[in-house]
Amino acid sequence: MDLDIKELGQFASGIVSEAGLLLLKLRNDSLDFEEKKNHADLVTVVDSAVERFLVDKIVERYPSHGIVGEEGVFETNVSHFDTQWIIDPIDGTTNFIHNFPYYGISVGIVHKGIGVIGVVYNPSMNELYFAEKDHGAYVNGEKLSLDKPMLFKEALVSSTMFWEDTRKKDAIHPSLLHIYKTTRGLRLVGGAAISLCEIAKGTLSAYVAPMLSAWDYAGGVIVLKEAGGVITRLDGTSVSFKESGSILAAHPSIHQELLSIYTD
Numbered sequence: 666m667d668l669d670i671k672e673l674g675q676f677a678s679g680i681v682s683e684a685g686l687l688l689l690k691l692r693n694d695s696l697d698f699e700e701k702k703n704h705a706d707l708v709t710v711v712d713s714a715v716e717r718f719l720v721d722k723i724v725e726r727y728p729s730h731g732i733v734g735e736e737g738v739f740e741t742n743v744s745h746f747d748t749q750w751i752i753d754p755i756d757g758t759t760n761f762i763h764n765f766p767y768y769g770i771s772v773g774i775v776h777k778g779i780g781v782i783g784v785v786y787n788p789s790m791n792e793l794y795f796a797e798k799d800h801g802a803y804v805n806g807e808k809l810s811l812d813k814p815m816l817f818k819e820a821l822v823s824s825t826m827f828w829e830d831t832r833k834k835d836a837i838h839p840s841l842l843h844i845y846k847t848t849r850g851l852r853l854v855g856g857a858a859i860s861l862c863e864i865a866k867g868t869l870s871a872y873v874a875p876m877l878s879a880w881d882y883a884g885g886v887i888v889l890k891e892a893g894g895v896i897t898r899l900d901g902t903s904v905s906f907k908e909s910g911s912i913l914a915a916h917p918s919i920h921q922e923l924l925s926i927y928t929d
């Protein structure tokens with residue numbers, strides 16, 4: 666049976682909105698968190714509760730779909746499925762804990778290797794980003810389109826901490842200094858999904874990150890692409906939803922110049 670993408674998109678945005686309400690409700694209860702790999706890598710009970718909520722809804726409605734999420738609530742080898750849900754229940758958990766309003770629930774749906782639906786919800790700002798492949802990107806129903814040209818020197822660029830040598834972590838990657846000096850500014854926003862959606866909205870102009878997992882960017886990449894953004898890896902190759910890797914996402918006017926920092 667063929668997949669009804671319209672219906673899939675409506676279902677996905679519905680459950681992500683509901684998950685946003687759950688997140689806000691749970692945040693008002695006492696917020697416990699624990700360290701994962703180190704003191705800055707945090708996870709809360711809300712992360713897994715939101716993922717559990719989404720997984721239960723998806724399994725009930727689409728039992729034949731594969732699901733992968735950061736918190737590992739649903740263990741499947743996602744590559745066996747034609748249709749795959751890629752979930753980050755909270756992208757930007759540290760921001761969530763600090764109530765810094767740049768975090769969100771991110772869902773990307775990939776069908777036969779192609780991103781077909783992206784949904785990202787920022788509960789602090791009550792912004793629901795939605796995109797369907799070839800049918801545009803929207804925030805709260807308002808169409809997003811990066812059709813107005815811009816200059817590199819006008820850009821506001823988001824990034825994540827980026828080391829010259831990832832093992833030593835003793836010097837910041839020179840590209841960040843270069844970006845800082847040649848654009849309007851650099852922001853370490855602390856959330857990949859929201860950064861990508863803010864580019865789609867036009868508040869940020871680009872986002873660079875050396876290493877992310879597919880759940881960090883799947884939803885945001887689908888939204889930004891539909892808004893007209895350009896997204897590659899840092900070496901200019903195309904982004905897949907199968908492997909983790911770098912992200913270089915930008916307004917179409919400045920992607921090439923940003924890429925040249927990493928490839929020239």
Ligand code: 2AM
Nearest residue numbers: 706755756757758759825855856857881
């Ligand atoms: P997370 O909040 O879902 O963990 C922070 O710069 C961005 O990188 C966030 O999107 C964050 O996602 C992601 N990230 C991925 N791995 C991380 C890690 N080990 N520690 C902190 N943030 C991580």
Ligand code: CA
Nearest residue numbers: 707708735758
């Ligand atoms: Ca995490």
Ligand code: CA
Nearest residue numbers: 753756757881
């Ligand atoms: Ca994440």
Ligand code: CA
Nearest residue numbers: 735753755756
């Ligand atoms: Ca997360």
